[in-house]
Amino acid sequence: MKQDSDSDNNILVQSANVDLGDNFPDYAKTNIRQVASKYFGHLSLASVHVTREGITYRCTVNMQMGALKMMSGEAKDKDLYTAFRAALQKTAKQLRRSKRELREDKAARVDKDMLLREGARAPAPDRDIDDAGLPMNDEGDYRAAAE
16 A cells, blocks of 8 residues: 655654664654554554663654554664664554454344354255245245235
8 A cells, every 4th residue: 555645744753862864764754654554544643752761762653543542652772773663563563453443343243144044054844935945925924925
C-alpha cells in the first residue's frame, strides 16, 4: 500500500540534546510508514522524540491511526536505532491488539450458523422433497398452504 506524500508532514522526528544526523529521520519515517500501512493504512499523526540520558538513548514513538486513540511506546538503549526499533515494536503491538479487538468485536451471526448446520444435515426420510430441495407441505406441517 503506497502512502501519499503528505504523510511525511504528519511524521515529526525531534530530539533534545542529540544530533540525529541525516539518516535517522528518514529511517524513522520509513519504518513508521511501513507499520502504519500494515495495520490500519491511514496515519493521522506520528512523532518520534529522542533524548540522551547518560550513556543511553530514550526514544518515544507516538502514533495515531485514523480516529483511534494515540498509541505510544518508549524504550531505552545504548544504540539509538535499537531504542527506536524497540519503541516502534511496542507501538506496533498496541496497534495490532486494537485491530484484533475491533475485528473480534463483531456480533456472531447465529441465524447464519444455524442455517449452515441445518443445511448440512440430510432431510428426514418421511418427508417428501420438491424439485427445489425444500420439504413439501403435507398434513403433518402446521404452516398454512397458500392456495
